[in-house]
Amino acid sequence: MKNKKIKLYEIAHSRAGDKGNILNLSLIPYQDSHYAWLLQEVTEENVKQHLAHLITGKVTRYKLPNLHALNFVCDSSLGGGVTTSLRIDAHGKSLSSALLEMEIPPPITMKK
Amino acid sequence: MLKIGSGAGFSGDRIDPAVELAREVDLDYLVLECLAERTIAKAQKEKKQNSTRGYDPFLIRRIKPLLTLIDKKRFTLISNMGAANPSAAGTALIEMAASFNISLKVAVVTGDDVLQLVSGEELVLETNEKLQHYTPFISANAYLGIDSMLPAFEFDPDIIITGRVADPSLFLAPMVYHYGWDQRNCDLLGQGTLIGHLLECAGQITGGYFADPGIKDVPNLAELGFPFAIIEEDGTAIITKPENSGGIINEHTVKEQLLYEVHDPSSYITPDVTADFSKVEIKEIAENKVQIKGGAGKQKSANYKVSIGYFAGHTGEGEISYAGASAYERAQLAGEIVKKRLAAHQVYPQIEMAGVDTLHGVALTVSHPYEVRLRVAARCDTKEQADLVGEEVEALYTNGPFGGGGARKFTHECVGILSTLLSRKDVDTRVQVEVHSIEK
Numbered sequence: 001m002k003n004k005k006i007k008l009y010e011i012a013h014s015r016a017g018d019k020g021n022i023l024n025l026s027l028i029p030y031q032d033s034h035y036a037w038l039l040q041e042v043t044e045e046n047v048k049q050h051l052a053h054l055i056t057g058k059v060t061r062y063k064l065p066n067l068h069a070l071n072f073v074c075d076s077s078l079g080g081g082v083t084t085s086l087r088i089d090a091h092g093k094s095l096s097s098a099l100l101e102m103e104i105p106p107p108i109t110m111k112k
Numbered sequence: 113m114l115k116i117g118s119g120a121g122f123s124g125d126r127i128d129p130a131v132e133l134a135r136e137v138d139l140d141y142l143v144l145e146c147l148a149e150r151t152i153a154k155a156q157k158e159k160k161q162n163s164t165r166g167y168d169p170f171l172i173r174r175i176k177p178l179l180t181l182i183d184k185k186r187f188t189l190i191s192n193m194g195a196a197n198p199s200a201a202g203t204a205l206i207e208m209a210a211s212f213n214i215s216l217k218v219a220v221v222t223g224d225d226v227l228q229l230v231s232g233e234e235l236v237l238e239t240n241e242k243l244q245h246y247t248p249f250i251s252a253n254a255y256l257g258i259d260s261m262l263p264a265f266e267f268d269p270d271i272i273i274t275g276r277v278a279d280p281s282l283f284l285a286p287m288v289y290h291y292g293w294d295q296r297n298c299d300l301l302g303q304g305t306l307i308g309h310l311l312e313c314a315g316q317i318t319g320g321y322f323a324d325p326g327i328k329d330v331p332n333l334a335e336l337g338f339p340f341a342i343i344e345e346d347g348t349a350i351i352t353k354p355e356n357s358g359g360i361i362n363e364h365t366v367k368e369q370l371l372y373e374v375h376d377p378s379s380y381i382t383p384d385v386t387a388d389f390s391k392v393e394i395k396e397i398a399e400n401k402v403q404i405k406g407g408a409g410k411q412k413s414a415n416y417k418v419s420i421g422y423f424a425g426h427t428g429e430g431e432i433s434y435a436g437a438s439a440y441e442r443a444q445l446a447g448e449i450v451k452k453r454l455a456a457h458q459v460y461p462q463i464e465m466a467g468v469d470t471l472h473g474v475a476l477t478v479s480h481p482y483e484v485r486l487r488v489a490a491r492c493d494t495k496e497q498a499d500l501v502g503e504e505v506e507a508l509y510t511n512g513p514f515g516g517g518g519a520r521k522f523t524h525e526c527v528g529i530l531s532t533l534l535s536r537k538d539v540d541t542r543v544q545v546e547v548h549s550i551e552k
Binding site for chain 2: 013014015017018019020021022024026028030060062064066067069071073084086087088
């Protein structure tokens with residue numbers, strides 16, 4: 001069981017925001033001490049790969065060490081944009097849940 | 113101490129929490145933010161058909177229960193519910209006040225409608241193409257800032273009604289007016305913009321859109337209270353909500369809202385300032401009381417961002433459900449059939465299964481649902497083509513797999529939204545005042 005991965009959902013929360021065809025996903029650990037672990041494990045490449053079927057553009061990660069939070073900005077990710085997308089969730093509001101499904105190794109300090 | 117409340121975070125927001133906020137708290141200002149990008153384009157179309165319309169359809173319903181509280185408690189209401197026709201909204205509010213025999217002074221901010229100034233030669237920010245590729249235009253509205261609103265406060269109005277104004281500016285304007293903040297002090301404007309950004313979605317900072325049972329519990333979510341900020345002269349603010357209201361305000365609700373619809377946190381662009389949220393300090397000082405400081409800023413841009421609404425065709429949708437052991441397989445077969453039938457009419461839809469993959473295009477975890485709802489959607493040039501989508505789904509009743517039920521069909525005109533820039537000096541903003549007085 002030593003190498004069992006965890007879902008981001010278990011240690012962090014997220015909210016999705018939309019501007020045109022650009023999606024942003026915040027990633028906020030419940031414990032500030034897990035920020036460094038997220039910084040290491042949840043990279044631009046990992047997120048792009050995890051949401052590969054949704055994100056056709058670039059992923060940029062912004063760090064907020066002060067707030068212990070990360071912000072992922074994903075270009076071309078909302079099916080053409082809120083107003084012309086055919087998706088049922090045109091705003092991509094539920095994509096926060098898709099991010100939190102991502103699996104990473106558990107942080108060493110994790111209390112189970 | 114300045115108190116600003118947030119009584120609505122979008123056009124369809126709940127009305128009761130705003131009334132609770134106005135009744136329970138001695139506010140100086142209550143802001144109702146109700147104007148989404150697409151809403152204004154739709155309102156513009158309505159105005160074209162009837163020059164006395166084109167404001168938010170909930171204007172009267174939302175402000176009516178606040179009217180006696182404005183009269184009694186002397187706070188100023190600020191709202192962008194003027195949408196495409198702020199002047200007509202002002203007139204409608206005065207008529208309502210007259211019918212209740214209440215005195216009311218409404219200041220109306222106009223100038224955001226810049227459709228006449230758009231040539232089509234401008235570049236689209238999202239695609240870098242010329243705007244003229246996206247005709248016909250329905251609306252063009254500049255995101256105005258605090259400088260368009262500040263003259264309105266001089267009339268000591270009961271209500272300030274605007275069209276398109278950047279959301280945080282609706283909150284920053286009363287701060288700048290109340291404390292006489294120097295508009296060259298970008299750090300103060302940045303901090304004020306931060307407070308406005310945190311408040312603009314109302315319940316989204318008090319535990320709305322946050323709850324996750326057992327993990328992020330929100331007490332009494334059913335009676336969610338809306339937020340207000342207590343702001344000091346140096347911009348430091350405490351965000352809280354009415355006592356005994358439902359919801360929660362803590363470090364985590366604040367962080368989620370702080371990053372909502374933000375890209376680079378050190379460069380949040382509004383018409384007033386380029387705000388920097390990267391060094392913000394959030395401190396829980398008591399239950400449901402969070403102190404915010406450390407917002408900063410740089411010089412504002414010389415341009416206004418303009419939101420353009422254009423006609424983008426018609427969207428047709430159809431849905432039908434299947435249940436039981438082979439629900440998924442039959443929904444899949446139904447989708448293939450509809451796709452083939454629509455292709456004969458040059459309609460190429462997107463096909464999804466609710467309960468499986470409508471939200472994200474694929475399912476991230478595998479499951480075998482008891483029921484599946486097939487959803488077929490296409491954007492078409494003509495309404496007739498769009499109608500075919502729902503018609504073909506409905507026809508699955510007698511022309512598709514067994515056991516389909518609950519078919520629904522929808523067609524609507526599709527308004528696309530794009531952005532461009534216009535020089536500030538080309539945009540002329542004005543304030544007009546309408547009054548209804550009663551003999552006391």
